[in-house]
Amino acid sequence: QWQFVESGGGLVHPGGSLKLSCMASGFTLDDYAIGWFRQAPGKEREGVSYITMSGDSTNYADSVKGRFTISRDNAKNTVYLEMSSLKPEDTSVYSCAATTSDPRRVGFYEYEYAYWGQGTQVTVFS
Numbered sequence: 001q002w003q004f005v006e007s008g009g010g011l012v013h014p015g016g017s018l019k020l021s022c023m024a025s026g027f028t029l030d031d032y033a034i035g036w037f038r039q040a041p042g043k044e045r046e047g048v049s050y051i052t053m054s055g056d057s058t059n060y061a062d063s064v065k066g067r068f069t070i071s072r073d074n075a076k077n078t079v080y081l082e083m084s085s086l087k088p089e090d091t092s093v094y095s096c097a098a099t100t101s102d103p104r105r106v107g108f109y110e111y112e113y114a115y116w117g118q119g120t121q122v123t124v125f126s
Contacts, residue, residue: 002024002115004116005024006020006023006094006120007020008020008021010121012123014086015085015086017083018087018095018122020080020081022036022117024078025077027115029072029098030074032053033051033052033098033100033101033103034051034070034079035048035051037050037051037068038090038100039092039093039095040093045095047108048060048068049066050070050103051103052103055071057078057104058123062087067093068083069082069085070082074080081096085106086124089124090125092121093121094121095116095117096117098113098114098115
């Protein structure tokens with residue numbers, strides 16, 4: 001049975017850093033491109049970053065560019081999202097999702113992402 005296990009969320013002050021992990025079990029992660037999404041209370045879910053199957057291409061939402069870095073270790077079946085210079089507006093539940101499509105073509109179109117994790121809470125507070 002496939003499963004995503006996300007971890008690394010928590011409480012942090014503005015300017016702080018966190019590293020989120022998304023580990024897959026029950027399937028081979030390198031068959032999928034991975035996206036990170038986030039959803040704050042009362043807001044629509046938004047795409048944050050994606051990485052292609054091979055890891056040769058990444059993309060970021062304008063709001064996180066220069067502060068977040070996505071990477072993957074297929075040997076560990078894990079994708080990471082390193083977040084730095086965190087702001088209160090980064091507070092959200094962060095989820096990873098997998099797609100067999102090329103994210104350079106589908107972007108953050110959620111219906112292209114078939115498998116979703118439960119999410120991990122990130123709270124940035126003063």
